Amino acid sequence: MKTRSADSISGVTIPYWSVGDVTVHRVDEVPLPPPTGSWLLPDATPEVVGQQDWLRPDFADADGILNLSSHSFAFTIGGLRVLVDTGIGNGKTRANPAWHGLRTDYLQRLTAAGYPPESIDLVILTHLHTDHVGWNTREVNGEWVPTFTRARYLTSRAERDFWAAYDMDEPRRQMFRDSIDPIEDAGLLDLLDIPADGLDIAPGLRLIPTPGHTPGHLAVQVSSGGTTALITGDCIHHPVQLPHPEISSCVDIDPAQSEATRRAVLASLSGTEVLVLGSHFPPPTAGRVTGRADLYELTPVPAHHQVSA
Numbered sequence: 001m002k003t004r005s006a007d008s009i010s011g012v013t014i015p016y017w018s019v020g021d022v023t024v025h026r027v028d029e030v031p032l033p034p035p036t037g038s039w040l041l042p043d044a045t046p047e048v049v050g051q052q053d054w055l056r057p058d059f060a061d062a063d064g065i066l067n068l069s070s071h072s073f074a075f076t077i078g079g080l081r082v083l084v085d086t087g088i089g090n091g092k093t094r095a096n097p098a099w100h101g102l103r104t105d106y107l108q109r110l111t112a113a114g115y116p117p118e119s120i121d122l123v124i125l126t127h128l129h130t131d132h133v134g135w136n137t138r139e140v141n142g143e144w145v146p147t148f149t150r151a152r153y154l155t156s157r158a159e160r161d162f163w164a165a166y167d168m169d170e171p172r173r174q175m176f177r178d179s180i181d182p183i184e185d186a187g188l189l190d191l192l193d194i195p196a197d198g199l200d201i202a203p204g205l206r207l208i209p210t211p212g213h214t215p216g217h218l219a220v221q222v223s224s225g226g227t228t229a230l231i232t233g234d235c236i237h238h239p240v241q242l243p244h245p246e247i248s249s250c251v252d253i254d255p256a257q258s259e260a261t262r263r264a265v266l267a268s269l270s271g272t273e274v275l276v277l278g279s280h281f282p283p284p285t286a287g288r289v290t291g292r293a294d295l296y297e298l299t300p301v302p303a304h305h306q307v308s309a
Contacts, residue, residue, distance in 0.1 A: 020225025089134025159216025
């Protein structure tokens with residue numbers, strides 16, 4: 001039974017995929033502006049993108065410019081209502097102009113999908129970057145307070161420990177002040193030790209270490225009824241990295257490890273029925289990995305659509 005709230009918006013289309021008995025909803029925040037791709041993945045030039053016809057028109061435009069988006073995934077599994085990553089957030093001071101002072105209807109979309117903020121049990125943070133933690137908090141009477149007040153927020157201990165020792169610049173310190181510190185101060189953040197082969201946190205819900213983009217980066221595996229999906233986080237930013245796993249992000253902490261992780265993940269997915277859900281992949285967002293090393297492609301799996309009442 002979907003939970004509704006007075007803050008929901010009617011007539012909104014929510015994309016979703018079925019993974020066995022689990023329905024995984026994509027909750028959109030905002031499309032990322034065209035310059036994002038060339039900044040984030042500078043080696044994904046229009047010439048490189050143009051060599052892969054299958055990327056157009058969904059994952060890149062006719063000029064070879066990458067399409068990317070900011071969104072979360074919400075689902076219920078083992079009786080737990082789960083949100084994976086929380087986007088950029090509203091009204092936050094950010095160095096990136098595209099992320100600064102946003103005013104989106106993200107929370108209304110989340111509610112329209114059947115997941116009002118007060119209903120969330122677990123928030124999984126794949127890593128602690130600005131565009132994955134922003135809706136951890138919202139502003140109330142000039143203070144940043146936890147958005148998901150009854151949830152446990154989960155991330156890896158390796159991730160939090162890395163940033164605790166990192167010499168942050170002011171924009172990153174600001175992000176911690178408004179999006180991480182308030183959930184820690186409220187006692188809502190749980191740090192998990194993740195073995196190399198992953199950690200089950202609920203039946204059918206497993207955290208997979210995928211380091212490189214950040215040292216404690218996680219992917220999220222969802223399994224039900226003999227089917228499996230993998231939510232990538234930022235171990236794969238964009239489908240162009242399937243045929244070019246050597247293309248790393250400009251903000252990867254360890255580009256060599258990021259590439260090694262990406263190659264291992266792609267090899268494990270290729271030729272399987274695992275549904276890949278990209279945390280920044282624009283619509284159609286999901287697909288299956290086909291091909292062989294350095295020639296992988298993403299075969300899209302279109303979403304179903306739920307229209308909120």
